[in-house]
Amino acid sequence: xxxxxxxxxxxxxxxxxxxxxxxxxxxxxEALVRVRLAGVCATDLELTRGYLPFRGTLGHEFVGTVVxxxxxxxxxxxxxxxxxxxxxxxxxxxxxxxxxxCERRQVIGIRERDGAFAExxxxxxxNLHPVPDAVPDDAAVFAEPLxxxxxxxxxVSVRADQRxxxxxxxxxxxxxxxxxxxxxxxxxxxxxxDHQRERLALAGITAVSETQVEPHSADLVVEATGAxxxxxxxxxxxxxxxxxxxxSTYHGRLELDLSSLVVDEITLVGSRCGPxxxxxRLLQQGLVDPRPLIxxxxxxxxxxxxxxxxxxxxxxxxxxxxxxxxx
Numbered sequence: 001x002x003x004x005x006x007x008x009x010x011x012x013x014x015x016x017x018x019x020x021x022x023x024x025x026x027x028x029x030e031a032l033v034r035v036r037l038a039g040v041c042a043t044d045l046e047l048t049r050g051y052l053p054f055r056g057t058l059g060h061e062f063v064g065t066v067v068x069x070x071x072x073x074x075x076x077x078x079x080x081x082x083x084x085x086x087x088x089x090x091x092x093x094x095x096x097x098x099x100x101x102c103e104r105r106q107v108i109g110i111r112e113r114d115g116a117f118a119e120x121x122x123x124x125x126x127n128l129h130p131v132p133d134a135v136p137d138d139a140a141v142f143a144e145p146l147x148x149x150x151x152x153x154x155x156v157s158v159r160a161d162q163r164x165x166x167x168x169x170x171x172x173x174x175x176x177x178x179x180x181x182x183x184x185x186x187x188x189x190x191x192x193x194d195h196q197r198e199r200l201a202l203a204g205i206t207a208v209s210e211t212q213v214e215p216h217s218a219d220l221v222v223e224a225t226g227a228x229x230x231x232x233x234x235x236x237x238x239x240x241x242x243x244x245x246x247x248s249t250y251h252g253r254l255e256l257d258l259s260s261l262v263v264d265e266i267t268l269v270g271s272r273c274g275p276x277x278x279x280x281r282l283l284q285q286g287l288v289d290p291r292p293l294i295x296x297x298x299x300x301x302x303x304x305x306x307x308x309x310x311x312x313x314x315x316x317x318x319x320x321x322x323x324x325x326x327x
Contacts, residue, residue, distance in 0.1 A: 034120055038141065060107070063143070066080055085107055116322075149176040154274060164185045176222055189207050190208055
């Protein structure tokens with residue numbers, strides 16, 4: 001099969017299109033999934049730049065068709081999306097009901113597990129979620145990042161009477177804004193580029209520049225830039241006793257004035273993966289339509305080109321067409 005892989009050779013390491021890989025064989029509790037579409041996100045791009053020491057097939061946003069699943073034969077032929085965290089089920093975190101923080105977790109396309117930039121992948125049956133018939137592939141492929149956006153209202157209260165600011169209008173920031181606007185809050189999004197502001201306007205969301213952000217004006221701020229400057233702006237915008245939600249993972253260290261967090265009694269919340277069933281419901285009900293974020297759709301054979309395209313400043317979402325016919 002074909003796959004886009006980060007590999008390390010004797011003299012170099014790099015991104016490669018492989019066409020000679022065997023189709024993976026699922027374990028007893030796993031399903032073999034034929035990938036239909038996969039989405040390129042900022043984490044994939046950062047991994048190619050050495051963000052984490054990952055080696056293997058990239059990609060964690062996908063929609064696919066189950067080819068076979070020994071423990072769940074009724075899933076065969078169904079379209080699915082998948083939780084990206086694979087847990088052991090036996091460590092203290094798993095037993096406490098926190099499987100996404102499993103002490104031995106693998107993460108597809110990110111940590112010790114091959115991902116979705118391939119024709120096939122294997123995942124435990126418990127990680128799979130059937131896609132409603134009414135949700136097309138090019139919307140379902142957003143289920144994983146949309147679930148990450150939905151994790152925010154799972155963690156903190158977002159009310160209609162709150163002033164909420166999202167710092168960052170990239171791929172994830174756009175989805176976060178679309179989720180938070182459903183609360184009826186007074187929402188603004190810091191957007192640097194015209195194409196970002198245009199996508200926000202299509203969704204009826206107010207875009208502001210960095211200079212328009214008033215200090216200490218927001219009750220809740222979500223930082224989604226991935227840059228230290230974004231954190232500084234988010235912190236400046238937050239009122240005393242406000243809540244700062246971090247969706248960014250920073251390459252390297254971030255300098256913090258911890259004393260100011262104490263003095264202003266700031267609540268700091270880290271936020272990562274979220275509920276896929278809720279994301280699929282939003283898509284099914286048409287409450288969030290992520291498809292206007294798509295800028296390009298390329299076949300897997302042009303996967304290296306797709307990642308280069310996704311790294312361009314004016315490009316939002318690039319999809320990889322990995323094949324739509326189940327084997």
